[in-house]
Amino acid sequence: MQKTKRAAYHHGDLPRVLLASAVEVLDERGPDGFSLREVARRADVAAAAPGHHFGNVAGLLTAVATKSFEHLLADFARASEATHPGRERVTALSLAYVRHYLKRPGMASVMFRSELLNAADLGLVQARNDLREALVSAVQSALPASVPQQHVEDTATAVWTLTHGHIALGMQDTEDLTRKIAFAVDALLSGATCSTGKKTKRS
């Protein structure tokens, strides 16, 4: 109960508050309209305070992006537990991916804006790799055990890019996005299953 106007110095956990404010600003204005000073304003601190804790705007956004990856990984875990291995699971992950963008637009919007982030940040690449691993293992479970690892990796990449593409191309509000995604994932896995390897006949 010590917060009325400005909790003064050392008010506990400024970093956490700044992160929350940053997400708020991202939700309202997006990554382009984002402003460090606006974050500071909402947290009721001086304009230079965020810089002290996160270095610069890239540092703060990197923290947001990392958190976003972790949230999504948790969603993946839930979706995996709720489904059987196989295509059903892959589709579930893909839909969870889309829903993450719909329900947490601010956080999600910076995940791949690498020009705005410290792209080499260890926590960030770790979180991103964890996510990919989860997807790869789901795809693994949806393909015959006979297919080579390279094949699995490429299919996982395809599922990811396919799903992400729907968001990047601005199809978020389409009502039948779910149908589109489900269709595409199913077609992709069908193709990856039946055409085990070469299919490019003719000259």
Place this chain on the structure above:
Amino acid sequence: MQKTKRAAYHHGDLPRVLLASAVEVLDERGPDGFSLREVARRADVAAAAPGHHFGNVAGLLTAVATKSFEHLLADFARASEATHPGRERVTALSLAYVRHYLKRPGMASVMFRSELLNAADLGLVQARNDLREALVSAVQSALPASVPQQHVEDTATAVWTLTHGHIALGMQDTEDLTRKIAFAVDALLSGATCSTGKKTKRS
């Protein structure tokens, strides 16, 4: 030969020069580091000059994006002429899409940054629709004539999102991007062909 320092007022076609300068700046600094004043500096005009011709930064970037769509459409036309109808052609378009991002990174980088553009601009949506139409007709040619139109549309969307996703996820510099794309497009079309409709058996 009338340009030494500043060609003064009415130097002919400032809009065109500004567009070229804008692409230059985008090439070097990307859409985030972009600056109207920097564009004005390179065109050797006052800072407010771009605003006079394009309204604001969104107007200028919209013009760039529209030009980018038109360039890509021309690439699509060339790729279509150079290939037979069918999967081969779809793959060719997909690869042309990727190459457009590699060879004209500045222009391409704003095509889908709708927060930075006048998203409702008529020329822009026209150019985007033309591009989609070209892709749909290629996909049409790669699927049996029996498949319903909805099916074709969804497959075209899938090819587009799949291709775009590779770029959006930052896989531009990967050496084997071509292989990944070709693999994914082929798998997708295989799946869209053989599994004509429902495939979701089991509970």
Place this chain on the structure above:
DNA sequence: ACTGATTCTGAACACTGTATAGAATCTGGA
């Protein structure tokens, strides 16, 4: 040669991120 419209300039305003110096507060010994 004059008039009006067009094209661009220059200055101003409200923003932005970040660097810096210093104030306010916490921490851990004596």
Place this chain on the structure above:
DNA sequence: TCCAGATTCTATACAGTGTTCAGAATCAGT
């Protein structure tokens, strides 16, 4: 208890941004 020292935050300053607006410079037509 009191007093360094380190930590956390403030206040100020600076260079840069987009956009607006009055007005100067030029063109086009009569």
